[in-house]
Amino acid sequence: MEAVALSLPEPPATCVRAAVEREVAAIFSQSHAPLARYLKSVGISSADAEEVAQDTFMALFLHLRAGKRRDNLRGWIFRTGRNLALKRRQANSREILADPPPPAAGPEACPETNAVLAAERQRLEAVVRALPGRDRECLLLRAEGLRYREIAETLDMSLGAVAASLSKSFSRLSNVSDRP
Amino acid sequence: MNDARHIDDSVLMLEIDGELDSAEAAAARRHCEACLECRERRRLLANAAERFDAAYRSAFRPEPPDASVARLRARMADAVRTPAGTAAKARFATPAAAIGAAAALIIVVGAIEFSGRRAVAGPLPDARLTPGLAHAVSRDRVCADNTPDAPEIPSELAAQVFRGYRIDPRPRAYEVDYLISPSLGGAGDIRNLWPQPYAEGVWTSRVKDALEDHLRSLVCAGRIELAAAQREIASDWIAAYQKYFMVDKPLPDHIAFVKDRPWE
Numbered sequence: 001m002e003a004v005a006l007s008l009p010e011p012p013a014t015c016v017r018a019a020v021e022r023e024v025a026a027i028f029s030q031s032h033a034p035l036a037r038y039l040k041s042v043g044i045s046s047a048d049a050e051e052v053a054q055d056t057f058m059a060l061f062l063h064l065r066a067g068k069r070r071d072n073l074r075g076w077i078f079r080t081g082r083n084l085a086l087k088r089r090q091a092n093s094r095e096i097l098a099d100p101p102p103p104a105a106g107p108e109a110c111p112e113t114n115a116v117l118a119a120e121r122q123r124l125e126a127v128v129r130a131l132p133g134r135d136r137e138c139l140l141l142r143a144e145g146l147r148y149r150e151i152a153e154t155l156d157m158s159l160g161a162v163a164a165s166l167s168k169s170f171s172r173l174s175n176v177s178d179r180p
Numbered sequence: 181m182n183d184a185r186h187i188d189d190s191v192l193m194l195e196i197d198g199e200l201d202s203a204e205a206a207a208a209r210r211h212c213e214a215c216l217e218c219r220e221r222r223r224l225l226a227n228a229a230e231r232f233d234a235a236y237r238s239a240f241r242p243e244p245p246d247a248s249v250a251r252l253r254a255r256m257a258d259a260v261r262t263p264a265g266t267a268a269k270a271r272f273a274t275p276a277a278a279i280g281a282a283a284a285l286i287i288v289v290g291a292i293e294f295s296g297r298r299a300v301a302g303p304l305p306d307a308r309l310t311p312g313l314a315h316a317v318s319r320d321r322v323c324a325d326n327t328p329d330a331p332e333i334p335s336e337l338a339a340q341v342f343r344g345y346r347i348d349p350r351p352r353a354y355e356v357d358y359l360i361s362p363s364l365g366g367a368g369d370i371r372n373l374w375p376q377p378y379a380e381g382v383w384t385s386r387v388k389d390a391l392e393d394h395l396r397s398l399v400c401a402g403r404i405e406l407a408a409a410q411r412e413i414a415s416d417w418i419a420a421y422q423k424y425f426m427v428d429k430p431l432p433d434h435i436a437f438v439k440d441r442p443w444e
């Protein structure tokens with residue numbers, strides 16, 4: 001069967017904007033929690049992480065509305081969020097009242113039901129905390145489900161460097177976590 | 181099979197996480213089947229990754245993002261409602277009453293950082309002549325509703341601005357603009373006014389209006405300090421635009437052709 005060429009009128013601008021709004025809200029629902037957790041690991045408070053996540057998705061909205069590139073959007077989101085978080089951390093450190101929080105190893109602790117997992121996590125956290133910042137970030141981004149190319153985009157590294165960082169970290173962690 | 185070259189840890193990691201293409205992955209698996217050393221390294225890496233993921237997930241605090249989504253939706257809708265600087269001047273104008281009360285208290289915003297710039301009028305003012313000046317008004321004042329229009333710049337004051345910049349004001353070539361906009365507490369003082377050329381690329385006063393609009397909404401939402409907004413706009417409003425809109429160039433719907441306050 002032959003394809004029929006249709007000449008459709010351009011959708012009105014309001015429809016395009018509404019579609020972008022819906023799209024951003026959908027991505028937000030999926031990526032908000034992982035992004036906020038990751039941002040906290042960069043060294044900002046929960047409240048700041050929430051603000052930065054909001055700003056990040058507003059930037060995404062403007063980015064998509066302006067018809068800019070859409071490949072590797074999750075990498076774009078995390079990179080933008082990371083840059084905003086670093087700026088905020090720097091701004092906070094300049095303020096007198098700011099208390100620079102130490103970079104967290106992962107998500108904040110919560111009442112643990114599984115004692116084995118809790119103990120395991122404590123051991124892992126100690127190792128993770130000792131890792132160089134970039135290695136730690138690779139680890140956490142991967143744990144949040146990012147693909148290597150997305151991690152690479154976020155941290156402005158090559159894909160090979162991401163793989164090397166992760167294998168190094170897991171090799172170090174295997175000395176800890178391989179215990180029965 | 182006993183290859184002289186074992187598989188690198190990073191390639192094993194790529195294989196474990198499904199990041200290799202199918203041919204590469206098959207080759208890696210074949211090697212591991214035959215090579216005890218690589219097989220063992222792969223097992224340790226995979227095991228560590230699995231345990232780390234499990235421990236990481238066990239610490240998740242489930243947070244339904246409903247409220248966050250609602251907030252983001254509201255912000256997006258807001259950005260759509262106020263696209264360019266068209267309505268900005270009328271809505272976000274000077275809180276005149278506050279300025280009357282606080283006229284004595286004014287703050288030079290950007291004087292120190294900018295001493296050695298060019299002395300020409302462009303999309304950015306000369307910081308020696310126009311460092312930026314704001315009234316000491318509170319955020320609440322700036323954000324109060326039903327604010328009156330930005331005060332007209334008296335022609336004598338505008339003429340002083342032109343003299344300061346050694347510009348002979350050809351009709352419609354320049355608009356005397358506030359550096360810190362009155363909507364952000366900017367003062368109608370010669371230190372806060374500069375001749376902005378009409379024909380100077382894409383960084384037009386409309387684009388600046390859009391920034392002022394955006395900064396004011398951030399200030400009023402408690403997202404940034406009023407003083408910070410004043411400082412950023414005074415020190416380099418183009419850089420501030422690029423920062424807050426995350427773009428290098430003005431967004432298409434911030435660029436407009438008609439000036440709203442022509443100076444003739």
Ligand SMILES: [Zn+2]
Nearest residue numbers: 186187215218
């Ligand atoms: Zn081998």
